[in-house]
Amino acid sequence: MLETILKEKFGYSSFRQGQKEIIDSIIHRRDVFAVLPTGSGKSICYLLPGYVMEGLVIIVTPLLSLMEDQCEQLRAHGEKRVKALNSFLTYQEKERILGQLRDLKYLFISPEMLQNKKLLNQLTKIKIALFVVDEAHCISEWGHEFRTDYLKLASIRHTLGTAPCLALTATANDHVKRDIIKQLDMEQCDQYIYPIDRKNISIVVKKCETIDEKIEEAISIIKTVHLPGILYCGSRDWTEQLTSIIQIRTNYRVAYYHGGMTTEDRILIQRQFIDGELDLIVCTNAFGMGINKSNVRLVMHFHYPKHINSYVQEIGRAGRDGKQSLAVLLYCPLDDQIPKHLIDQSYPDDDVLARIFSRIKYENVKLHSDQLLVIMQEEGASETAAQFLHYQLRQFANKDLDIEKVQKMIKSTIQERKQHKWRELNEMKRWIETKRCRREAYLELYNEQVIEKREPCCDHCGLNWDIFRKGKREKRSFDKMDTWEERLQKLLNNN
Amino acid sequence: MSYHVFVVLHLIKKFQGDRSIYGIYHLLRGKKSSQTIQDSVLFSAQAFFNSLENLSRENWSHLIRSCCSKHLLQEIKKDHFTLTDKGSDTYLMLSKSYSIPAGLELTDWIDIETPFWKKLKMIIQSLSHMVHHKRYYYPVTRQDDIQQWTKNFYRYLKVNRYQISKQLQKEIKTALSTCSDLESGILVYQLSGFQVNGMTIEQLAMLTHSSLFETSFLFKSSVRQLLNQIASKPNKYPILAKIADLDRSASAVSLTQSARKTLKLINRGLTLDQIASIRRLTQNTIEDHVIEIAFQDPSFPIDSFIDENSYQHIQRIIGSLTTKRLSVIKDACGQDISYFMIRLVLAKERI
Numbered sequence: 001m002l003e004t005i006l007k008e009k010f011g012y013s014s015f016r017q018g019q020k021e022i023i024d025s026i027i028h029r030r031d032v033f034a035v036l037p038t039g040s041g042k043s044i045c046y047l048l049p050g051y052v053m054e055g056l057v058i059i060v061t062p063l064l065s066l067m068e069d070q071c072e073q074l075r076a077h078g079e080k081r082v083k084a085l086n087s088f089l090t091y092q093e094k095e096r097i098l099g100q101l102r103d104l105k106y107l108f109i110s111p112e113m114l115q116n117k118k119l120l121n122q123l124t125k126i127k128i129a130l131f132v133v134d135e136a137h138c139i140s141e142w143g144h145e146f147r148t149d150y151l152k153l154a155s156i157r158h159t160l161g162t163a164p165c166l167a168l169t170a171t172a173n174d175h176v177k178r179d180i181i182k183q184l185d186m187e188q189c190d191q192y193i194y195p196i197d198r199k200n201i202s203i204v205v206k207k208c209e210t211i212d213e214k215i216e217e218a219i220s221i222i223k224t225v226h227l228p229g230i231l232y233c234g235s236r237d238w239t240e241q242l243t244s245i246i247q248i249r250t251n252y253r254v255a256y257y258h259g260g261m262t263t264e265d266r267i268l269i270q271r272q273f274i275d276g277e278l279d280l281i282v283c284t285n286a287f288g289m290g291i292n293k294s295n296v297r298l299v300m301h302f303h304y305p306k307h308i309n310s311y312v313q314e315i316g317r318a319g320r321d322g323k324q325s326l327a328v329l330l331y332c333p334l335d336d337q338i339p340k341h342l343i344d345q346s347y348p349d350d351d352v353l354a355r356i357f358s359r360i361k362y363e364n365v366k367l368h369s370d371q372l373l374v375i376m377q378e379e380g381a382s383e384t385a386a387q388f389l390h391y392q393l394r395q396f397a398n399k400d401l402d403i404e405k406v407q408k409m410i411k412s413t414i415q416e417r418k419q420h421k422w423r424e425l426n427e428m429k430r431w432i433e434t435k436r437c438r439r440e441a442y443l444e445l446y447n448e449q450v451i452e453k454r455e456p457c458c459d460h461c462g463l464n465w466d467i468f469r470k471g472k473r474e475k476r477s478f479d480k481m482d483t484w485e486e487r488l489q490k491l492l493n494n495n
Numbered sequence: 496m497s498y499h500v501f502v503v504l505h506l507i508k509k510f511q512g513d514r515s516i517y518g519i520y521h522l523l524r525g526k527k528s529s530q531t532i533q534d535s536v537l538f539s540a541q542a543f544f545n546s547l548e549n550l551s552r553e554n555w556s557h558l559i560r561s562c563c564s565k566h567l568l569q570e571i572k573k574d575h576f577t578l579t580d581k582g583s584d585t586y587l588m589l590s591k592s593y594s595i596p597a598g599l600e601l602t603d604w605i606d607i608e609t610p611f612w613k614k615l616k617m618i619i620q621s622l623s624h625m626v627h628h629k630r631y632y633y634p635v636t637r638q639d640d641i642q643q644w645t646k647n648f649y650r651y652l653k654v655n656r657y658q659i660s661k662q663l664q665k666e667i668k669t670a671l672s673t674c675s676d677l678e679s680g681i682l683v684y685q686l687s688g689f690q691v692n693g694m695t696i697e698q699l700a701m702l703t704h705s706s707l708f709e710t711s712f713l714f715k716s717s718v719r720q721l722l723n724q725i726a727s728k729p730n731k732y733p734i735l736a737k738i739a740d741l742d743r744s745a746s747a748v749s750l751t752q753s754a755r756k757t758l759k760l761i762n763r764g765l766t767l768d769q770i771a772s773i774r775r776l777t778q779n780t781i782e783d784h785v786i787e788i789a790f791q792d793p794s795f796p797i798d799s800f801i802d803e804n805s806y807q808h809i810q811r812i813i814g815s816l817t818t819k820r821l822s823v824i825k826d827a828c829g830q831d832i833s834y835f836m837i838r839l840v841l842a843k844e845r846i
């Protein structure tokens with residue numbers, strides 16, 4: 001019976017690993033925590049129950065672009081009862097969606113939007129079939145600092161009734177797993193955890209002395225190995241700079257992608273990449289979630305991520321078709337500055353904290369007041385730091401504690417969170433420095449073992465670059481351009 | 496880079512330090528505020544309104560800084576710049592090789608050019624899929640109102656999609672006839688459809704080996720020419736005219752939403768004080784609205800805001816000064832004249 005729906009609605013003739021078990025649990029109204037490797041059809045796990053269970057499926061999704069992609073994908077399959085709600089919509093658009101809730105089957109939503117009182121009120125009036133938190137590792141990764149609304153999901157979920165909750169992610173080590181389960185208040189859940197090892201991805205780390213050397217290395221790899229590829233950078237600036245360097249030095253079709261671009265440009269670049277019109281996309285971590293492209297041959301990191309989870313997640317975008325693919329991380333000592341800076345910036349430093357607290361004290365500001373955000377930024381806290389602090393302070397509102405005591409407690413929370421981030425960063429760095437098999441080393445962090453070793457495994461097991469080397473014929477140059485009249489003809493005429 | 500410098504010098508020269516670089520920035524981004532709209536006319540810079548929609552503040556100030564470090568500009572007060580002698584020379588030299596595309600000056604339909612372009616992109620994409628028998632596709636815009644509008648569009652047109660498609664192709668070709676091949680190419684190559692993905696302006700700039708500013712200007716120039724053609728002979732372009740929806744846009748004099756609300760209340764006989772308190776806005780904001788309305792609608796009566804004598808007084812002073820800087824005019828007018836009155840006169844006189 002489930003198979004019939006799978007075939008009819010999604011066009012697949014059989015379930016992939018894990019899907020059926022997870023769906024079965026959900027239909028029996030169990031909470032589910034699931035780790036399914038990227039590219040294994042995670043979305044089927046919440047889409048299919050929508051056709052079996054009565055009511056609305058709410059999917060909480062971290063990234064705007066991801067949310068809209070999922071929405072469009074569903075629509076492209078002919079499902080019309082789907083909407084995405086996020087804070088970027090205009091007031092009228094939000095109102096329109098609020099009026100349609102009853103007619104919807106799937107609602108994609110950002111955690112921030114879910115705080116909206118009016119929306120919550122509307123949602124309590126209708127039946128909720130399933131409450132999904134997609135990319136649930138974001139709760140743990142971002143929730144404590146700048147997406148603090150993630151931490152309120154459990155209480156919201158309970159307000160909405162007793163619908164089962166599904167937390168989905170592609171990567172979660174033990175710590176992240178426990179954090180997610182705790183934050184979503186689903187201690188009794190069924191757990192489905194599938195191996196994250198992707199045997200067809202070979203892993204290489206290359207050390208360089210300087211940034212220039214790293215750029216040379218990146219270019220030489222791009223010139224030698226099979227593409228299409230994704231090149232991850234630590235900042236928007238770097239994506240733009242590298243793109244123009246690569247454009248000058250190679251004849252590949254390259255474009256950059258980051259959160260600072262307009263939505264429309266992002267859609268174009270993304271479509272070009274998916275449709276094979278680009279050989280390489282140079283991007284920040286804003287690119288990738290929810291992108292369905294099976295033949296990515298290379299994922300390269302120009303800067304290493306803050307967390308091994310993100311790394312595993314990002315290299316998992318290579319070789320979804322099962323064919324041999326390559327993940328290269330380039331490293332030079334200067335790279336350590338970027339994540340250090342990012343971590344420091346996420347929290348107010350001691351001076352700033354002291355100034356903020358003295359203003360709270362002397363101006364007698366209420367701890368839950370929004371005015372605090374202004375004060376914090378006036379005193380020099382970054383936006384993320386302010387959001388973090390704002391959330392933390394709210395926890396103490398109405399508790400009638402001595403303000404100095406609150407300050408002490410928050411100071412120690414900051415210490416804790418920072419230390420935690422440092423531990424994660426060190427884990428990433430230790431992995432970069434390891435002398436062992438890289439696959440073994442990262443799988444160990446997920447309590448997994450290499451079941452069967454396949455050649456070529458990683459740079460430490462030894463690998464022959466020839467397998468990745470492309471033939472002469474793959475060399476690309478720009479196609480001859482059509483005139484604008486021909487292009488228009490191509491668009492609008494079907495002869 | 497040098498085209499960028501040319502544009503910066505061109506604009507700084509126009510504004511002569513009377514407006515801050517952020518005022519100019521708002522103009523380039525097409526900000527719909529009374530001040531920006533009025534400035535664009537005062538300094539005859541309408542062509543540049545909305546001409547670089549996606550310019551970022553950082554890029555803009557970076558560009559200004561780099562011109563400063565080359566001693567092309569001097570800061571006369573915070574964020575206000577004028578050309579140095581070297582800047583004027585450089586500008587003259589650059590003007591020999593660069594120019595502002597003429598189509599940019601066709602500003603009659605400037606308020607609807609962005610929605611028109613978005614709608615056109617959506618219509619082409621959907622038609623392209625329809626004539627290729629594909630029902631589903633990833634829309635080029637995620638703006639709900641544009642998607643909604645596209646759905647309705649087909650409901651009104653009774654002819655079949657092949658005819659529409661053929662007709663639209665013909666209309667675009669004809670309407671682009673005043674554009675250069677480069678302009679037409681920049682416009683058409685941004686369009687997406689079945690098995691064709693549009694390119695971004697930046698990609699087109701690279702492809703044509705021109706600067707981003709020049710490519711953006713050429714694009715705006717082509718859209719404006721297109722709209723101009725449609726407006727001059729709407730019967731010749733039935734489909735494009737439908738997409739542009741000129742009739743509806745013309746009747747709605749280009750007031751901002753908020754100014755329109757204020758106008759309604761003024762017409763009901765309320766004072767500015769009363770309007771400010773009803774609308775929970777500052778007196779300043781309401782005054783901005785009045786200026787905007789006076790500026791857009793020549794028949795709007797202003798005698799309840801300024802008496803005949805003051806009006807003539809201000810008018811004389813403005814005539815005797817070469818600058819349009821408010822603070823200078825204010826000093827010359829004396830204590831009894833407010834900034835609001837001066838701006839009102841400037842708006843009414845359309846200087």
Ligand SMILES: [Zn+2]
Nearest residue numbers: 437457458461
């Ligand atoms: Zn190995």
